[in-house]
Amino acid sequence: MKALDELTFDNRFARLGDAFSTHVLPEPLDEPRLVVASNAAMALLDLDPAVAQTPVFAELFSGHKLWAEAEPRAMVYSGHQFGGYTPQLGDGRGLLLGEVYNEAGEHWDLHLKGAGMTPYSRMGDGRAVLRSSIREFLASEALHALGIPTSRALCVIGSSTPVWREKQERGAMVLRLAPSHVRFGHFEYFYYTKKPEQQAELAEHVLNLHYPECREQPEPYLAMFREIVERNAEMIAKWQAYGFCHGVMNTDNMSILGITFDFGPFAFLDDFDAHFICNHSDHEGRYSFSNQVPIGQWNLSALAQALTPFISVDALKEALGLYLPLYQAHYLDLMRRRLGLSTAEDDDQKLVERLLKLMQNSGVDYTLFFRRLGDESAEMAVAKLRDDFVDLAGFDAWAGLYKARVERDGDYSEEQRREWMHAVNPLYILRNYLAQNAIAAAESGDYSEVQRLHEVLSKPFEEQAGMEQYAQRPPDWGKHLEISCSS
16 A cells, blocks of 8 residues: 555646646645545555545645646546537646556546636636535445446545635535546547647547557547447446436536546436436436437537548448447346346337336336345235335236246246345435435534445445435435536
């Protein structure tokens, strides 16, 4: 395990130069204090978890101190926001402090969010507030524990610095980790500003560092784009299978690595609602839960347009055509496992769709239904779950099909069934009301609930003694909370 001063920097993106980012120093927060840290994320940097409790830890991740080898840079990019193109965006409140590589040879960006104004702040103050920082931290680590590709979060540092949103709040910083912070919007920026040399340099950078295996293909850029398509198809399939709503799927919020990125007004479904909109700024429902699949394809099409200098239009269209079949394959595979099925049948898609329609019309808790479905035999489980449904005849018909499907699937014990299903069906998810309770306590100076919730969510599939309150349906006030972009 390493101490903080033993991190090894290799700032590869910074070496691309001033056309790609601007040197900016973080603005320190007043009276920094540790809110929460992730031991699992610290392990990615080979850091000893004990260093999180030292004063220098809070100073480094609140802008007061900086490693000599760090090169803080604000990245420039553009993007399509709610379908409309914005010519220049960029890191308006975040800084890429540098890149660190661990003993396994993995490179990790250290990205400090809430670090103050940059040339790309666009009238903003460059700050993040405590609630948004806590939400991003909890979401990053919770999604990782569920097996959903995501950026990671090392820590949240709170402060006494006042920040104005709808009201006065306290400033905070979250330290985000990812192998790269390059977005779809990076390629769009150089494409639409007609800077082919920089665009080619960026493409080479991403290809060499993040998709080196594509170098072996006859058309490396095309192979890279196909890989990006597949990664996004798999990521969004996992979002849909676990009921995760991103909320702001702008192209500047889409990672070139196909990982969940830039958490804002996200939410997990409580009662199943395919049309749920978690972002109260999304008046048209562009980024509703059910729209995430087609929006993923739309965003990939926007990236494809930016890659036309390197790849033929016909080849790009062919690669884009892989998205929906890949998505469907990944999604159906996971939903089969969530239903306790180990084999595939042609009518499985209809079985899933029929269940979701019944859940939609009855307001059934999405997470708890699947967990309880695996608690005991299929026959006993559906008998107990029946009372959650309004359309009893419809549910009975589905239950009959499901029990017959389970019987055809194979001969295995109840204990095996429970073990398999509980390994993919979480008992604990990051419900918005749980996050809100933790945030309210933190805003009054009590960080223990944030830390406890983080610990519970780090083992979402394991029943944890004394944590029953985290596995319950939300109260009425906590259902379908809409979150603002300013959160």
